[in-house]
Amino acid sequence: MINQHPHVRFNPLNQSWVLVSPHRTERPWQGLVEDTPQETSLPYNPSCYLCPGNARAGGVRNPHYSGTFVFDNDFAALRPETPAGEFREGDLLLARNESGRCRVVCFSPRHDLTLARMEVEAIRAVVDTWCEEFAQLAAQPNVRAVQIFENRGALMGCSNPHPHGQIWADASVPDGLLREVTSQAAYFEKHRRTLLEDYWRLEISKEERVVCANEHFVVVVPFWAVWPFECLLISRRPVPSLLELTAAGRHGLAEILRRLTIRYDNLFKTSFPYTMGFHQQPTDRNVYPGFHLHAHFYPPLLRSATVRKFMVGYELMAMPQRDITPEAAASQLRALPELHYLDT
Secondary structure (H helix, E strand, C coil), X not given: CHHHCCEXXXXXXXXXXXXXXXXXXXXXXXXXXXXXXXXXXCXXXXXXCCCCCCECCCCCECCCCCCXXXXXXXXXXXXXXXXXXXXXXXXXXEEEXXXXXXXXXXXXXXXXXXXXXXXXXXXXXXXXXXXXXXXXXXXXXXXXXXXXXXXXXXXXXXXXXXXXXXXXXXXXXXXXXXXXXXXXXXXXXXXXXXXXXXXXXXXXXXXXXXXXXXXXXXXXXCCCCCCCCCEEEEECCCCCCHHHCCHHHHHHHHHHHHHHXXXXXXXHCCCCCEEXXXXXXXXXXXXXXXXXXXXXXXXXXXXXXXXXXXXXXXXXXXCCEECCCHHHHHXXXXXXXXXXXXXX
């Protein structure tokens, strides 16, 4: 019944609310219409900074890699050699130096691929690379959190269409992760079960917001989703990081990533843009009870390949707002085939 009226929904992971306005899907659109994204068709682009054998913007030449390829970002936002330092003026002005490391992960030597266009075994190699990088970065004494993410498409600020993601290692725990650490610990203290295990079990029993699932992972449009086709990928087993996945679990992750991203592309028959990132427990050697591995997918598209959602006005000043209900979004995604539209 709430789906028929404006209402607010609570996000237990970050303790925030979102306004849902189902009736607004009927409003006419006279706003910005984006250009249709151009599909990349070249398996090798001689001007691409990430293709094998090419020189990057900083002058370093890539090796002729045949699988995944990882390197330190030439224009890193965080640097390991940053010295400690702090600036404070009363209770209003506070800043401190932040050290860290930024890595780039090329998923494939093929310039024309995306996760949706890669085979499961190739995505499994990406998952293994994520695990290796996470383990190496987490072992460094000055690293307290490791963020694995991918910005896909120009609408999400991606400056290069070559299939790649990034890994940032921080000397402090970022706010977004810290809020989830706190919420999950409080839930575990109260229930002695993880918040996300209880949540995925609830969603499986209801089915209405489940997009796809396998033996190891469940993908849902969360009850509290902000972005129109936002998805939450949750491990069935309550592990705190990628490192605790079994070999079968890593393969299951590769398989579910392919199934979800194919659905995204099939939705509007376009290479679907999104920001995706894994949330894993902090790496400062403390114990984080109740922390449960998951990944967020935040895609900007609203009605078509050329109409996107903007976070402005009320959303910036008050709280996020969405028009399409999570149930309707999940239904659309769930109904899509798992064969990529370019392969039909």
